[in-house]
Amino acid sequence: MAETAFLTGIYAITDPRFMADDTQLLEKVESALQGGLRLLQYRDKTADASKALRQARLLADLCHSYDCLLIINDDAELARASLADGVHLGQGDGCLRHARELLGTDALLGRTCHSSLDLAHQARQDGADYLAFGRCFVSGTKPLAPVADLGIFKQARPLGLPCVAIGGITPELAGQVATAGAHMIAAVEGIFATANPALAVRQYHEACAPSFSFNLNEVQHDPLSRTL
Numbered sequence: 001m002a003e004t005a006f007l008t009g010i011y012a013i014t015d016p017r018f019m020a021d022d023t024q025l026l027e028k029v030e031s032a033l034q035g036g037l038r039l040l041q042y043r044d045k046t047a048d049a050s051k052a053l054r055q056a057r058l059l060a061d062l063c064h065s066y067d068c069l070l071i072i073n074d075d076a077e078l079a080r081a082s083l084a085d086g087v088h089l090g091q092g093d094g095c096l097r098h099a100r101e102l103l104g105t106d107a108l109l110g111r112t113c114h115s116s117l118d119l120a121h122q123a124r125q126d127g128a129d130y131l132a133f134g135r136c137f138v139s140g141t142k143p144l145a146p147v148a149d150l151g152i153f154k155q156a157r158p159l160g161l162p163c164v165a166i167g168g169i170t171p172e173l174a175g176q177v178a179t180a181g182a183h184m185i186a187a188v189e190g191i192f193a194t195a196n197p198a199l200a201v202r203q204y205h206e207a208c209a210p211s212f213s214f215n216l217n218e219v220q221h222d223p224l225s226r227t228l
């Protein structure tokens with residue numbers, strides 16, 4: 001039977017604090033994939049260009065063998081060179097239109113909007129495929145990120161784009177974030193600081209799945225909403 005794919009679910013983000021070398025990176029990510037992860041971001045603010053390219057290529061191969069999409073943080077050129085599926089750009093990371101020109105119409109482009117509907121409108125106009133709001137809670141990974149109230153997800157609904165929640169979201173807190181209207185839950189520590197990323201991904205899914213299916217009704221533009 002034909003299946004339909006949507007930009008929804010758990011969005012895991014790598015962090016070199018929890019995967020010290022290539023072997024640990026691949027082991028931790030493969031565990032998350034075995035738990036059902038279908039969206040991963042490669043994020044390493046400390047990597048030099050050669051490490052970033054090597055690891056992004058390794059992750060692209062691994063993710064694609066599990067039908068998982070790979071997004072690269074900050075760097076559209078790295079996304080192109082590693083055959084990743086898209087790029088996540090914050091407000092200081094360059095222009096979405098340039099990323100679209102570089103990566104093409106099929107690429108997934110994500111934009112950080114903090115807690116701002118104005119930034120969200122701008123991102124949609126510039127061609128974003130999803131919007132990210134946060135941090136939602138206290139985050140050890142990015143403690144100084146601007147705070148977003150969970151009310152932002154209802155306010156962003158009329159934009160018709162899939163919305164990601166990020167920042168301090170544990171499996172215990174994930175249910176309320178999904179109920180608030182997020183389509184995706186992004187997490188670093190909640191998945192990769194644990195000894196068992198597969199279990200963590202399953203716990204997030206259990207907490208969020210019913211709300212995720214409900215929230216999808218509102219999405220007008222989802223680049224993945226196609227029949228496979």
Ligand SMILES: Cc1ncc(COP(=O)(O)OP(=O)(O)O)c(N)n1
Binds near residue numbers: 091112142166
């Ligand atoms: C899914 C997702 N949402 C937000 C961010 C943060 O991006 P940015 O504001 O550019 O901050 P850094 O991650 O670059 O520190 C993200 N990476 N992913």
Ligand SMILES: Cc1ncsc1CCOP(=O)(O)O
Binds near residue numbers: 140186188
């Ligand atoms: C990159 C980023 N942007 C806002 S909060 C955050 C960190 C998310 O990590 P964690 O899930 O460990 O709080």
Ligand SMILES: [Mg+2]
Binds near residue numbers: 074088089090091093
């Ligand atoms: Mg960034």
